[in-house]
Every structure is written in structure tokens, then in C-alpha cells.
Amino acid sequence: MCDAGDSEPSSEHRAQPFFSRRALLVGAGVAVGATAIGWDLLSPSLSATAAGTYLRPCGDVRISSSWQDHRNRNPPSGEPGTDYAVPVGTPIRAAADGVIVDRKDTTSTATGRYLALRADDGNYIRYLHLQSSAVLPGTRVARGQVIAVSGASGFGYEAGYGPHVHVSLWLGGTPLQLGFTNSVDFENYAEPEDPMPVHQSSEYSWNATLPNRKWTTVPVGMGKYYLASTGTSGSETGDLAIYFSATGVTRGFQIRVVAEALDSAGQVTKTSGQPVLEIPPTRDSAVNPQTFGQYAVPYFLSGRLRIFAQVRALNSGIRVQKVIVKRNFWLS
Ligand SMILES: [Zn+2]
Known part of the structure; x- marks a missing residue:
């Protein structure tokens, strides 16, 4: 059946991105509508x-x-x-x-x-x-x-x-x-393989006390606020997760991601806030004074778009110490 010499010259197969995880993420993004940022969980109907x-x-x-x-x-x-x-x-x-x-x-x-x-x-x-x-x-x-x-x-x-x-x-x-x-x-x-995404990870020591009950844009590096952005011609598909560690959390805090569409002059023409996630205080704050929050989102950016994260304190005295962003993405 198979011959003994497993030594035939390689007939390399180069996978084409046809029905890939990336395509699923694009589908999720499109399904949400004109904001072009994916949100919903991937549709099970796509994995027929x-x-x-x-x-x-x-x-x-x-x-x-x-x-x-x-x-x-x-x-x-x-x-x-x-x-x-x-x-x-x-x-x-x-x-x-x-x-x-x-x-x-x-x-x-x-x-x-x-x-x-x-x-x-x-x-x-x-x-x-x-x-x-x-x-x-x-x-x-x-x-x-x-x-x-x-x-x-x-x-x-x-x-x-x-x-x-x-x-x-x-x-x-x-x-x-x-x-x-x-x-x-x-x-x-056989399903073609996904092309490998780019992995990116950053850790930023923010050490900021949040103003109470006010949405505050989260820096992801020194003077850096955008989680991802695309110009007029490019598009980007990916998934990202933002991790926070905070002290002084007694009621909790909220996290959301916001997408902005820009015109050719760089002016914001549309803003779209994604669903808000509420992070309650860690149960046993006497033992562990830190509260950890995590927000994950698949996204698809096409045209002049950028996304950033915001947090809102539900009590005064919350100090966000660290912001970690992990991202997998494909450019096209
Ligand atoms: Zn064989």
C-alpha cells in the first residue's frame, strides 16, 4: 500500500487561507455591522x-x-x-x-x-x-x-x-x-491551515489612581493608547486580551473597548463602545488585596479604524498597577 521508502521528494503544500480561523474572525466582525469590530462569539454555523x-x-x-x-x-x-x-x-x-x-x-x-x-x-x-x-x-x-x-x-x-x-x-x-x-x-x-498570526505582548506599569465613576482611557505603554489601528487601505484581523491588576477595589470596576472610525483628515467620525464588562472585587480582599480583570475580544478592522480600552472605577481609591495586552493578529 504505502511503499517502504518514505523518501519521495516533498510535494510541499502551501496552505491557502480559505476557511481559516482568520476568516471566522472576519465573519464575526462583519456580522456585527458597520462598526467593523468583531464582538459576538464565532458562529457555530460556520463550522459545518x-x-x-x-x-x-x-x-x-x-x-x-x-x-x-x-x-x-x-x-x-x-x-x-x-x-x-x-x-x-x-x-x-x-x-x-x-x-x-x-x-x-x-x-x-x-x-x-x-x-x-x-x-x-x-x-x-x-x-x-x-x-x-x-x-x-x-x-x-x-x-x-x-x-x-x-x-x-x-x-x-x-x-x-x-x-x-x-x-x-x-x-x-x-x-x-x-x-x-x-x-x-x-x-x-482537508481544511487549509491558518497562516500563523503575529503574537504581540506588552506589559505596562500604569500605577494610576482612577477617578471615581469616570471612563478613563487605558495606556498600554508610555504615551500609547491604541490596541490596534489601521489606515485607509489596510485591514487587520485578530483577537486580543487585556489584563488589569488593581488594588483598593471595594465595589468593582468596569472595562470596555471602544472603536473609532476616522475620516481622511484624521477626524473621528464615529465612535462605537463595545459591551461593558464588570469586574467585582476579589472575594477575600484581606488575603489578596489585588483584583484582577480580564477583557477579551476578537476584532476585524478595515479602513481607518482604531480601538482602545477604557476603565471606570465603581469606588474611589482604585489603583490600576499593571496593564498587560496580548494580541494575535493577521495583516492584509
Ligand atoms: Zn502511504
Whole structure:
């Protein structure tokens, strides 16, 4: 089925951002409307179990032999599939929600150890050459759940091949019903990987006593207030979290994020406050005088927009000591 040399030249697959986390964040932003800052939790309807959503077994790794490569062999592979080159012992994740329907625990035959998944959409997926399986037939598994550990097993050996996992896919039916050679290219049904976001983290010692009951813009660095901003042509998608530590909190404080749209002259044309989050005092303030607050938001900025955070004290004497901002984002 797979040939022993896992040494074919790499047919690098360059992932296209098509149905990515980034696209989901954009969708969330658009759904909120003209303010162009995402707010709502990501719509579950966007993660439908359609073609193009299968998870690769081990992430965005090198494909050492494609489905077409398997078919082009002489003789052709008895079970064409995609070989993902990963070291022995790599966790393998379920491609989709479904039920485990078959499992083989011996290294015999060309398959070695394998595990088969019947996805909820009716399709049939087999993972070959495993070191071990983590779930029994009949088990319901979730997309992304670790179901096995990769190996190189086959022909009665632990290392019958070079280390890799082979994934075969049949549309409906079983390999016995449909014919082992009538598999289809799993890669055509796999979800493209997200491009890596930029990670940014900053920590600022603000040490300011907040005026009571007044929204105050939060600095995120010396003289810096904006969490993110875009010009006329650019756009930015991301998620960010702001962390506060404060003392003197007896009633609590509030946090919100505000988006501003600007015209070409840099004048603010529209202001949009996002939902307010209230942080109560830490329960046992005698033991821990610090209160921690956290505000997280996915966002999508397109056009001349910028966002910043504000806090409002609900009692006098609140001192915000530290402001930490963590952000993952993609520019386009
Ligand atoms: Zn193979």
C-alpha cells in the first residue's frame, strides 16, 4: 500500500487561507455591522462538517507522498492515501466528529496497525502504520481529539516503513464495499491551515489612581493608547486580551473597548463602545488585596479604524498597577 521508502521528494503544500480561523474572525466582525469590530462569539454555523473541513492528522506537516503519488506507483498502491511525514510517537487527531469503526493492533500486512473512523457525514477514514491506537471501536470521537499515535508499522515490523501516517478516505461505504483502490484524495477535503498570526505582548506599569465613576482611557505603554489601528487601505484581523491588576477595589470596576472610525483628515467620525464588562472585587480582599480583570475580544478592522480600552472605577481609591495586552493578529 504505502511503499517502504518514505523518501519521495516533498510535494510541499502551501496552505491557502480559505476557511481559516482568520476568516471566522472576519465573519464575526462583519456580522456585527458597520462598526467593523468583531464582538459576538464565532458562529457555530460556520463550522459545518462539509468538504474542506477535515482536520489533518498532525497539523501542517510535510506530505512525503500524495494520493496521486500512490496511484502513480508501479504497481499502483492498493490503498491510495496521503502520507504525512511525522516522527514516530506523534499524536494523531480525528479529522471529523464520528465513531471509531475498525481497529487493527498487529503490525502484520502492508497496513500495519490501523484505526478507522466513520465521520458523521458518512465518509470513511483510515489511519495506517500506527504505533498505537488510543480508542476502541464503538467510541464516539470529536474532531481534533487524539485517537492514535503515529508509527511506521507494517509487514510484521514496527519499522516496516519510514515514519509517517497514511490517511485514506472513501466517500460513504467501507473500503470493502467500495474497493480499497477507490479511495479519494484526503487533501481535497482537508481544511487549509491558518497562516500563523503575529503574537504581540506588552506589559505596562500604569500605577494610576482612577477617578471615581469616570471612563478613563487605558495606556498600554508610555504615551500609547491604541490596541490596534489601521489606515485607509489596510485591514487587520485578530483577537486580543487585556489584563488589569488593581488594588483598593471595594465595589468593582468596569472595562470596555471602544472603536473609532476616522475620516481622511484624521477626524473621528464615529465612535462605537463595545459591551461593558464588570469586574467585582476579589472575594477575600484581606488575603489578596489585588483584583484582577480580564477583557477579551476578537476584532476585524478595515479602513481607518482604531480601538482602545477604557476603565471606570465603581469606588474611589482604585489603583490600576499593571496593564498587560496580548494580541494575535493577521495583516492584509
Ligand atoms: Zn502511504
